[in-house]
Amino acid sequence: MTAEQTESPTRSRSQHQRRKRIVQAAAALASRGGVEAMQMRTVAERAGVALGTLYRYFPSKMDLVVAVVGEELDLLEASMRRRPPGSSTGAERAVELLMRATRGLVREPELADALTRSLMLSDVKIDFHGRMTGMILRVMGEEESAGEEQKSLVRSLNSVWVMEMIDLLRGRTTAEEIQVRLELAANRLLAGF
Template sequence: MRSRSQNQRRKRIVQSAAALALRGGVEAMQMRTVAERAGVALGTLYRYFPSKMDLVVAVVSEELDLLEKSIVRRPPNAETAAGRAVDVLMRATRGLMREPELADALVRSLIMAEVKTELGQRITDLLWLVATRALPPEEGGQQAEPDRDSAGYVLAGSLSSIWFFELLEILKGDRDLEQAKHRLEIAAEPLLAGF
């Protein structure tokens, strides 16, 4: 269990890395520069984040936290589960594409399994929550726990995997946002028809 000061230090490091990435991409996220900007020793930074990829994942995880909060504040209002899920995936895509180099580094780290991340599970959880309309009524409210062995959850996970592939295609320049959205809509309809 981390102390409050450790949590604040970690948050300061992640925010410093994110600010550097926004200005100069992943290349600007040099560990020494991040440490200086966050006001911590380089050794302290490495205790929290053993590699640059760990730091990239933490920055993206912070973005995902913001996405989850925005979904709770402003839930998708589409009539169908597929429509709500695609709304969430497109919000996530637009958020990641604000900093394509960061998104590219994250995708590479996931493909190469350089760091352990729960991104796929978090996206799947979010898709399941919006598909089943199980979002908490407000921030800090009680959230339903998905049954990760259920058919519905597995299908939401399949849509999450398709989204990951579409994100990869966008990053490669083989797909634009509208094309990806159209493909996600086509995939989401049969996958989430039972919700």
């Protein structure tokens, strides 16, 4: 092995750790003050990296917000693997997943608001609906067998949840009311599964 080949995994690991520190710093700031608190200089200071290094990883603030959204989705997926929903039907498991995500976001309302805004207003691409649709299909046990129509129905359920989250963050509804409406929507949308 050459010296370059032995250094590469270490460098990749340290770059991964640096990127993770940056994303965690941004998430921590957003959880206290929303997107406005995620000033690039403040994120760099909190993550212990130079501002230029931050910009190499994330050319814009929205790129950083998208990375935070991705990290939150990773955490939700890890939670599902550790403790899969235990309900008996696919629709019930789908609602269980969405309610787990709701409770997680309710604990961090500023972060939830920042993430929701970024999903609605960002020009930066993130496959939020694709990832959530995939997670829902996985907990339903339908990931491999779902056709396009079924995927569209699951995506519709996810869209209902996003709109419910917006109302929750605006103080127009409660988590309990969301659960009732998600159960109704899931039972109707996913009846053919």
